[in-house]
């Protein structure tokens with residue numbers, strides 16, 4: 001029952017509760033209610049004054065939305081809880097783990113490196129690591145390492161998918177990339193990443209940019225299929241890779257055209273692709289890459 005003047009009524013039980021209780025009288029029952037009413041109005045008045053005198057000053061917590069208020073309250077009373085939701089798995093996160101803004105404390109520079117199998121992504125990434133101080137994260141290498149890790153629950157799945165030239169579910173690949181990024185930042189304080197061979201599928205592209213960090217741009221190595229096939233068959237003589245054989249190469253090319261090229265086209269439609277012709281010598285390709293980096297203000301560290 002609300003404590004207002006008009007509705008607060010003394011209750012008169014039909015029967016005394018115990019024989020020792022004094023008989024209840026109306027005016028005595030009302031006595032504790034009056035201070036409570038007074039307290040309520042005093043409290044409300046003070047709250048009203050506080051809100052209205054601070055309104056418009058820009059620092060009033062009372063002008064926040066309810067959700068913001070609750071959040072700021074939680075941050076004040078529970079400062080041990082991080083304000084970002086970094087501890088959550090990527091699938092449950094509502095905001096990216098890192099900021100693409102160099103000025104932000106938790107920034108990360110990510111450049112996606114894409115191109116058909118054998119286009120020369122890994123070769124050029126090695127040059128960029130040497131000269132620009134990037135950390136090279138090859139999604140394929142991370143998957144192969146996970147496949148060979150004793151006790152991995154994903155080992156067999158990854159092995160089969162790679163042999164068939166298909167794409168491993170994005171949750172697995174994103175988790176591996178994210179862990180590698182976190183490790184690099186904490187062990188080497190390096191926040192510049194070349195993410196090679198990823199994203200290979202639209203869902204990966206969207207999920208990574210929403211939950212980990214938006215990329216700066218995609219470096220795309222454009223190379224004719226026949227050139228890539230020759231390079232891969234040559235590499236297959238010594239690489240020991242289970243997918244560097246004619247049958248797997250054909251499957252990888254199909255997946256690249258059908259599944260990965262739409263990702264490149266998507267980024268291209270947003271003006272976020274830097275295309276480099278990769279059919280020249282490795283030195284010439286690298287010269288072109290450096291030219292493009294300089295044009296985008298990415299300097300050697």
Ligand SMILES: Nc1ncnc2c1ncn2[C@@H]1O[C@H](COP(=O)(O)OP(=O)(O)OP(=O)(O)O)[C@@H](O)[C@H]1O
Nearest residue numbers: 116117118119120121122123231235280281282285
């Ligand atoms: N510009 C080039 N000219 C000739 N050979 C090259 C060139 N770039 C790379 N290669 C060779 O081609 C092979 C494939 O190169 P690399 O491993 O860099 O390609 P990739 O795009 O990373 O391949 P994958 O996607 O299969 O990992 C390697 O043996 C490499 O030495």
Ligand SMILES: O=c1ccn([C@@H]2O[C@H](COP(=O)(O)O)[C@@H](O)[C@H]2O)c(=O)[nH]1
Nearest residue numbers: 139140161162165166167168173197198
């Ligand atoms: O995001 C990714 C990246 C790679 N894969 C699988 O790995 C192989 C090999 O990748 P490389 O970049 O050539 O080393 C690729 O054919 C895919 O099967 C993936 O599933 N998801």
